[in-house]
Amino acid sequence: xxxxxxxxxxxxxxxxxxxxxxxxxxxxxxxxxxxxxxxxxxxxxxxxxxxxxxxxxxxxxxxxxxxxxxxxxxxxxxxxxxxxxxxxxxxxxxxxxxxxxxxxxxxxxxxxxxxxxxxxxxxxxxxxxxxxxxxxxxxxxxxxxxxxxxxxxxxxxxxxxxxxxxxxxxxxxxxxxxxxxxxxxxxxxxxxxxxxxxxxxxxxxxxxxxxxxxxxxxxxxxxxxxxxxxxxxxxxxxxxxxxxxxxxxxxxxxxxxxxxxxxxxxxxxxxxxxxxxxxxxxxxxxxxxxxxxxxxxxxxxxxxxxxxxxxxxxxxxxxxxxxxxxxxxxxxxxxxxxxxx
Numbered sequence: 001x002x003x004x005x006x007x008x009x010x011x012x013x014x015x016x017x018x019x020x021x022x023x024x025x026x027x028x029x030x031x032x033x034x035x036x037x038x039x040x041x042x043x044x045x046x047x048x049x050x051x052x053x054x055x056x057x058x059x060x061x062x063x064x065x066x067x068x069x070x071x072x073x074x075x076x077x078x079x080x081x082x083x084x085x086x087x088x089x090x091x092x093x094x095x096x097x098x099x100x101x102x103x104x105x106x107x108x109x110x111x112x113x114x115x116x117x118x119x120x121x122x123x124x125x126x127x128x129x130x131x132x133x134x135x136x137x138x139x140x141x142x143x144x145x146x147x148x149x150x151x152x153x154x155x156x157x158x159x160x161x162x163x164x165x166x167x168x169x170x171x172x173x174x175x176x177x178x179x180x181x182x183x184x185x186x187x188x189x190x191x192x193x194x195x196x197x198x199x200x201x202x203x204x205x206x207x208x209x210x211x212x213x214x215x216x217x218x219x220x221x222x223x224x225x226x227x228x229x230x231x232x233x234x235x236x237x238x239x240x241x242x243x244x245x246x247x248x249x250x251x252x253x254x255x256x257x258x259x260x261x262x263x264x265x266x267x268x269x270x271x272x273x274x275x276x277x278x279x280x281x282x283x284x285x286x287x288x289x290x291x292x293x294x295x296x297x298x299x300x301x302x303x304x305x306x307x308x309x310x311x312x313x314x315x316x317x318x319x320x321x322x323x324x325x326x327x328x329x330x331x332x333x334x335x336x337x338x339x340x341x
Contacts, residue, residue: 006087121209
């Protein structure tokens with residue numbers, strides 16, 4: 001059976017949240033939706049709850065379940081969804097988040113109105129303390145080649161880091177072999193960052209369509225932990241290394257300088273957090289390792305030719321060329337000014 005939309009939800013031990021999350025998906029006013037659930041080796045009641053919905057809910061026949069042989073991580077589960085989805089468009093949700101009743105209907109109307117390949121909604125994020133933050137896009141149509149990439153890379157954090165809360169034409173993912181890299185950290189940031197150059201027509205919406213919930217056992221929630229594994233931080237670094245390795249193929253694009261700057265700001269953010277939590281990271285990072293984090297993806301000659309963000313890229317390039325101690329101290333000083341350290 002073909003559907004207009006697949007809502008893909010990887011599930012791993014989410015029985016505290018899955019009822020609320022799945023109910024919000026099943027309550028969509030839009031009719032043609034496949035609900036594709038991946039059991040990522042759950043050890044709790046999560047899949048029992050999903051199977052009960054399969055039997056009892058009016059839309060239960062549209063709930064399809066895939067299973068991993070063991071817990072393999074969200075990247076493997078999301079890639080499986082790309083492979084198996086029967087919808088023409090794909091929308092990812094996390095098993096602990098909620099969408100509004102008209103989310104899919106609203107995004108589909110925009111896709112059809114503008115013949116778009118992707119539509120982003122705005123979202124609200126609730127952190128572990130209960131504080132809420134709204135991330136709101138302007139109402140914007142980006143309907144020419146490279147316009148979305150130019151918008152996304154115009155500043156660090158110019159587009160959402162999550163792979164959730166946008167509806168994307170699945171053929172774009174399949175035709176360009178776009179996959180989630182197999183890591184536990186920032187895999188969705190890397191996926192979205194790599195996706196935007198392939199999009200020709202995009203729409204951004206100011207309406208809030210998604211509600212993120214952060215909780216204390218989140219993999220990337222460092223702040224409340226007494227000890228952090230160095231390997232965990234290295235996985236963050238390696239994710240950005242993948243973006244850097246893929247960067248040169250875009251060197252002829254107008255947005256290349258801004259993309260370089262975004263990559264360097266991601267490294268800078270990691271370096272600031274390493275310095276901020278240095279006493280908690282085991283084993284510790286040396287100044288030399290911090291310096292290596294700040295290796296710029298562009299050459300000196302390339303930066304000289306930049307028409308945009310030349311100074312910003314030069315500044316970050318030279319930080320990475322400083323002696324290790326001076327590099328770390330410069331990052332620390334800048335991080336304090338930006339309230340990152």
